[in-house]
Amino acid sequence: MKAEDIIERIQASIPSAQIRAHDLTGGGDHWQVHITAAEFSGLNMVEQHQLVYKALGEWMAGPIHALSLNTRTP
Secondary structure, three states: OOOHEEEEEEEHOOOOOOEEEEEOOOOOOEEEEEOHHHHHHHOHHHHHHHHHHHHHHHHHOOOOOOEHHHHOOO
């Protein structure tokens, strides 16, 4: 898994997202992702993270083992 894969998948569901993804271990399964998106407006942190988990779908049960999220609105 590459950062570009994660970024593309999230942007497909959250079009306004500005995303930075960092592979924490070099193995492609532990990620730190920073996302700024207008779609997060009015959502609490849990709801914002759920939106990202939904965007990543089945990857959360497979290639992504650990995900650290930092989400915010513009």
